[in-house]
Amino acid sequence: MSGRSLRVLALGVGFAFLYGPILWIVAFSFNEGRLVTLWSGFSTRWYGELMKNQRLVEAAGLSLLIAVASASVATVTGALAGFALARLGRFRGRGLVAAALGAVLTLPEVILGLALLLAFVSLDAWLGWPGRGAGTIVAAHATLGMAYVALVVRARLADFDRSLEEAALDLGATPPQVFLRVTLPLTLPAIGGGWLIAFMLSLDDVVLASFVAGPGATTLPMIVFSSVRLGLNPQINALATIMVGIGALAVMAGIWLLGRKERRA
């Protein structure tokens, strides 16, 4: 066997390992029959049934709402943290902020979920607020997302050409104008990429949501996870296919946003 065909084979095995299961689900979402392991013909009937499943549609709506809300909160707070870490010099507590953000990234989600649950429960006991529901899921997802956004924004600012800001200052822009007209527009792709990461993290999270959700708030991944335990269902395949589609679009948009910087340099 030649080196070239060996490499192609290795590539094929690698891709099959990564994408085989996903393609299997996508294929079987178009299966006619109820069995998820036996192909009986092409049909889109499970997509139709999915749309009629009120519980799933509502959960999907809630998941999107939570993802948009938490990603937006995470983007604002994370971008501010990223700017502070990259730009405020060696302020008091800088190491603590950097370590705290890093800890959120490395901590097992189970621990983070448990900690958040305990915090929410104690807070509730003291203040009678916030209860548990969509609000607490948004807060939990925003916590995780913020750490990612801060990381991306900080990295972008680390290789930001400071002379651009000095040039703007030199040309008569006041510091707020420098920020709005030079720093922010050039950091926006990173901030947008960070929003997409936070959005996707929220959309597919089961662990954090399961810990902090109340009885009234069930996200889509929670339903998928619990219904699979009761047995496989072709509707879930259809749902998964739609989610893979949304995820792929978000990833492509993110790559496009973050890659724009390269072409500009």
Added chain:
Amino acid sequence: MKQGALSVEGLTKRFGDTVVLDGLGLSIAAGGFTALLGASGSGKTTLLRLVAGFEAPDEGRILLDGADVADVPAYARPINLVFQSYALFPHMTVADNIAFGLRREGIAGEELQRRVREAMALVRLEGLGERRPREISGGQAQRVALARALAKRPKLLLLDEPMAALDRGLREHTRSELKRLHRTLGTTFVLVTHDQEEALALADRVALLDRGRLAQEGTPEDLYERPASLAVARFVGRLNLLEGRVADSGGALTIEVGGIAPIEARPSGDYPPVGSTVAVGIRPERIDFGAGDNARTAVVSEVTYLGEQSVYRLALAEGVEIRASRPNRDGIAARVGERITVSWPAAAALVFPGEAA
């Protein structure tokens, strides 16, 4: 009266324990073309950043047309800078880059268009207005940076190593362009450079900085022909250096140098006392092939042919070598191994008292 006179007094800037500017004093006349010359670490870039307003001095004053600008923020100073990296805004077109500074002054509409067109015509950038900075060449980017700064009609234009990123051919062209712009506008130009050739070629005044202090200020000819110190002489141009002791100071100075016949010198200014140690510097082009003052025989040990001129390495004695440069008008003047007579006028020797070569 021309505007744009800059002077600094007792200017000191420290970064931690490092003193970058050490009580620097310097005056730059309005409307002139001055080069701030110095090796890296001489403080020239720090001086530029202080004048532009990006850094604040620890001590001393910066005066523009007699007024202290210490409390004037960078964005309000009538001073503009052409960055070494050009620092063009990548998210804006060339025209928007040039309009950026004008818009900050509240200039809009017809007037804005006119000023942008004017600035682009000044640096011959017509037709590139809609391009992005990544779509133009390095030479064009430099002209955009120039146009962007000049569009503001500053009293003082600072140029930070403007030629550093250009290739040789473009450099020559840019030099004459800068001279033309300076003649046309009459704005005070201050060029920061580490390249002495560039400073001599462009500026009508050169200020040489050495370790945060002013080593000498004068015309390019002053610095080259009448350097104030050995450091200046070594930095500007090439120099043959010999160390010796003054043996006689009646008439001409007679300086004994180990291994070769004593050197006669007639430096301008006071003569150092007999018995003192001095450094003697002779520019390579002042060495003549043939008889004259300070005549002696030398063996040619190396010839470097450079087209318009050749550089000859000459051994005056065992271990004592000097370099001479001669134009190649009549071909190469001497071959390796040839024994020739060389000489140099007594007035051509630069003498620096009390300094070891």
